[in-house]
Amino acid sequence: MGEIWDSFQAAFSLLAHPDRYLLSTILVSFKVSGVALLLCFPVSAALAAAIALGRFPGKGTLKLLIRTAMGLPSVVVGLLVLLLLSEAGPFKGLLWTPRAMVISQLVLITPLVLGVMVSSLEGVSRRVAEAAHVLGANRLQVAWTVVKEARAGFLTAGVAGFGRAIAEVGSVLIVGGNIAWADGTSYTRTLTTAIVVESRKGNFETALAFGIVLLVLVLCVNLILGFLERPGEAR
Amino acid sequence: MREIIVARGLHFRYGRHAALRGVDLAVRRGEILAVVGPNGAGKTTLFRLLTYYLRPQRGTVEYFLDGSRTPVREARRRIAAVLQEPALFSTDVFGNVAYGLLLRAPWGERLRTRFVRGLRRLRIGLPPTRIERRVEAALETVGLGGFPFRRASSLSRGEAQRVALARALVLEPEVLFLDEPTASLDPESAAVVEGVIRGLREKGKTVVLSTHDPSQAQRLADRIVRLEEGRIVEVVELTAPGESTPPRPAPPGG
Amino acid sequence: MLKRFLAAGGILFALGMSLAAAELVLATTTSTYDTGLLDALNRAFAELFGVKVKVIAVGTGAALELAKRGVVDLVLVHARPLEDRYLAEGWLINRRDVMFNDFVVVGPPEDPAGVKGLTAATEAFRRIAAAKARFLSRGDNSGTHFREMEIWEAAGIEPGGKWYLISGKGMGENLIQASLMGAYTLTDRGTFIAMRKNLDLEIVVEGPVKGGDPLLMNPYGVMAVNPARFPDRNYVLAMAYIGFLTSPQGQRIIAEFTVEGEPLFYPTALKADPDFSEYVPRDWRG
DSSP states (O other), X not given: OHHHHHHHHHHXXXXXXXXHHHHHHHHHHHHHHXXXXXXXXXXXXXXXXXXXXXOOTTHHHHHHHHHHHHTOOHHHHHHHHHHHHHHSXXXXXXXXXXXXXXXXXXXXXXXXXXXXXXXXXXXXXXXXHHHHHHTTOOHHHHHHHHHHHTHHHHHHHHXXXXXXXXXXXXXXXXXXXXXXXXXXOBSSOOHHHHHHHXXXXXXXXXXXXXXXXXXXXXHHHHHHHHHHHOTTTTO | OOEEEEEEXXXXXXXXXXXXXXXXXXXXXXXXXXXXXXXXXXXXXXXXXXXXXXXXXXXXXXXXXXXXXXXXXXXXXXXXXXXXXXXXXXXBHHHHHTHHHHHHSOHHHHHHHXXXXXXXXXXXXXXXXXXXXXXXXXXXXXXXXXXXXXXXXXXOHXXXXXXXXXXXXXXXXXXXXXXXXXXXXXXXXXXXXXXXXXXXXXXXOEEEEEESOHHHHHHHOSEEEEEETTEEEEEEEOSSTTOOOOOOOOOTTO | OHHHHHHHHHHHHHHHHHHTOOOEEEEEEHHHHHTTHHHHHHHHHHHHHXXXXXXXXXXXXXXXXXXXXXXXXXXXXXXXXXXXXXXXTTSEEEEEEEEEEEEEEEEOTTOTTOOTTOSOHHHHHHHHHHHTOOEEEOOSSOHHHHHHHHHHHHTTOOOOSXXXXXXXXXXXXXXXXXXXXXXXXXXEHHHHHHHGGGOOOEEEEOOGGGTOOGGGEEEEEEEEEOTTTOTTSOHHHHHHHHHHHTSHHHHHHHHTOEETTEESOEEOOOOSSOOGGGTSOTTOOO
């Protein structure tokens, strides 16, 4: 038991004096997941509105596909993107860069974000759409009004997507290559992939330090999520 | 031309359930038309077709607001409806009542109104915009003047219903559809609403309302249409609201 | 209109891509990378050539497969039979010896199979199998794993049974698991030295560096990806890197790289009288 506590203490002291390695890794994690979310959000919002409000055959199948894609393991996504990028001529240069990581995280989180958005849109009463309609709104305006009614759910979708992205390791490991430059600055190394390589090397205190940072981040994400779901109580 | 809405041969089914089975109806300019009937008779469906919210599987709905046929888009701009237990938007009272006006306003006015509104919320007083004045007037009409910042979610049932009514009235529609307008109202509010309806008729507007309450229909309407199981079974012509004449059975579609 | 927009975007994108062309991607094994040697080499390379090297550390099998797909510029691995195969198939070219270290067989201090001090790894493996003493294999197509399989084959044994376990992990994690389980395992000396203080294991069969079994020799080779097959890879820079690795400067960096005072690798590239076996597959008929 004492050994575990020693390890934690060592990890905390590493965190007290963050070096370039830790800071650049945190930056890469945030950049990649942040950009992925930024790109995913508007596209998913538009798609979600089209799906939830549209009337077309096969809607149930589409929703099933989205739910299935939500559960795709990150490693599988990484492999798919790796294979894709290694074939497609002009895009070959994307491999081993943060951009490839953004792409794979986009693929990973879009089903989740989309699914939550569709759900929250469907949770908006149909009567809202009808009310908007009978006051003269056209299809686009009705869609926008319904989306505004679902804004809490959309926020939840975004936060959930970010949480999934920042904590995943499988896909960014494969398409990014977990690269750090020789001077210790991270290039495609995220918090999660840093844990992989440091624990592989046996640097358990360092791995633990990274793990603590990640835990704190995920905790914050969940706190925000909880606040969003019950806006009244938090006050 | 006396008839401003002409509906012919309306058939509508939700999935397997046939809600309307052949309805012919004409709405006359300036009248108050009451649609009565038991639950499930098809009143709401009829309204949804007349407001172009749904498209009938068979039949047509046409508007003649200026004598000749009015295109659908224009007709929709000149009518409004208040649904049964209407859904308010999760914003404040102003946001709800101004909704239709903002839709119809040019983008410059929209921006200006929102801006002024935002400032007013910060207690910076500015002269009221055109939209704000109309909203205030509509709220006064339904007896809710003075609380435009209240959240829609904090309103009582009766207040919400009146806000929904104001939301439609403010658009000054030529035809107003009201689905069970006083259903969840206390007697005072109900009286206010009925007064509003009569006021509309005096201004020459057309009102189509549905109600459960046969005495309300008798009180307000020029004509009563009775719907049962998706068909019109009776049309009653009342010479003037309030005056009761023995019902004259007439063939459906009068 | 949309098409024109997409086309413009595509051209700008490709332009951006080509401006970022001067980079080198090296695939190597996790055990090699984890020692830190490559960081030392690449710092010097960056000073010489002004190029930052991207190192992708994966398993040996994966590194070679990446080369076969043309997504890296060169590889540094330690699995001669596999290297020969990729050379013969033409995916990789211009092989050079770079350095060697050795493997050692390690096991629990109690030595249940009684193999401590044996000079032949094959004999040790035979005794371990006979005693059904726990043995932990990497099982991941790594260089270490390949050598382990060669030793079993040379000993005439097909390992299997409850005593033969597969971790599927990297070298460091494999050692930790072996230590916890009290199992024998094959490891490269470098990783063992680096992690020794966290382990409850001892060397039971020495490698050739300390005069032990030559079968435990672990040579490292570097090869460039064939530009005829993947013309968009940075062949010139790859050859510059190979030149650097096999130059007196690079070889000195390798010789001077120590952990806890002990060198991890022994440079082998500089030969006054070269033997040509390093350039071609060992079974080449020429």
